[in-house]
Amino acid sequence: MTRILIVEDEATIRSALKRLLERRDYRVSEAASVEEAERQDLQQFELIISDLRLPGEPGTVLIERAAPVPVLITTRHASMRSAVDTMKQGAVDYIAQPFNDEDLLDSVGQAIEQAQAKIHERGPASAATIDATLPTMIGECGAMHRVYTRIRKTAPADVTVLIQGESGTGKELVARAIHRQSRRVQAPLICVNCAAIPETLIESELFGHEKGAFTGASSARTGLVEAADTGTLFLDEIGELPLDAQARLLRVLQQGEIRRVGSVETRYVDVRLIAATHRDLHAMSKTGEFRLDLYYRLNVMQIELPPLRDREDDILMIADVLLDNACRRHSRQGLKLSRAARRDIRNYPWPGNVRELENALERGVILAEGHLIHSDDLGITMPSSCSAPLPVTRTHGEPSPPDSEELSLEDYFQHFVLEHQEQMSETELAQKLGISRKCLWERRQRLGIPRRRTARPRNG
Structure with a gap:
């Protein structure tokens, strides 16, 4: 488990930062000053997060004394002169308080990742993190x-x-x-x-x-x-x-x-x-x-x-990674998305993109009862234009798909399109299914249903 030392004289900030890091499965130790920090073996930590202004010596002295352990400096003061001096002394990052939780966690992750890359790579430092950067961006589309x-x-x-x-x-x-x-x-x-x-x-x-x-x-x-x-x-x-x-x-x-x-x-x-x-x-x-x-x-x-809505093949992959992170933060390992929740996640247009998806999954982890997260737990409302296809009212002579009540909505969609696309135009298919032509096209792409090149004339 990654070990982090927090050096902060304000007990409230120190405690809040410790809780934040522990929710991400970091092992955290604390100190209120440089002197107190040096009573511990600084080399046992993978990262040190220190306030700039501390009782006694400033936090920047740890940059040299803890080397090669990376030091991330925080400050409650807005001076950029201190930022320049701090970065020149070798700090891995400089973050002003009050900080955004996600920004801080991102900086922590990057600092640890870079330090580990330098240890394991023998080549030049500029090449050390080439492969390490891509996993932070999830997607194979x-x-x-x-x-x-x-x-x-x-x-x-x-x-x-x-x-x-x-x-x-x-x-x-x-x-x-x-x-x-x-x-x-x-x-x-x-x-x-x-x-x-x-x-x-x-x-x-x-x-x-x-x-x-x-x-x-x-x-x-x-x-x-x-x-x-x-x-x-x-x-x-x-x-x-x-x-x-x-x-x-x-x-x-x-x-x-x-x-x-x-x-x-x-x-x-x-x-x-x-x-x-x-x-x-x-x-x-x-x-x-x-x-x-x-x-x-x-x-x-x-x-x-x-945008996330154009990355249909990646959405569930991203959701699984974000869900795993949320489960660890809230100590609810083992939660899974129900089949309906996975379908809705894939079909929802996600106007807020990955950030909105992450929030929905966080909400689902908190609200879920039992071992499954259901659609209601996610708190997303499917827009009517792209809602899942519902059974349509059939005109006389239109065959009903076999065992339709046992089919999933996507199975129904696929069956209906394959059954009727030779007799109906794209506009007619979309109208019968209660969706837009754009949604019809998108689902064709996702399910691998090719659109016919020419439409046969319908009998009078």
């Missing part, structure tokens, strides 16, 4: 294999990448995979959600500011772009950047130059930019919401992530 191939080819090239896809499809996972397979793997990966930073603060956060640059700027601050120097900067939801910040970012991409807010001094950075968005940046450029020149600079290499 053709669209995902194209994503994997694009990551493998793009990562070493050190070019700007634009990741496009709906919310919840895993754009940050792709960015992390690209960074870990790149030549910059030893340098920091700085992730920024542009939609989460107020417009009035975005330029200061990204590019830094000088003391007195504006009201409240009591000291100089290093920006996130500078913090990512020699590494990778991931800008999620880049379509939310205001135009002034877009102009500054364009300068970074063109010349590698940054200028802090309130400063006349030009600084130079070597940063690889990965951007992500669920919006159509080209269409936004036509309305003046996004700079066209910046769009062309970003769109050197594009990776398109498919």
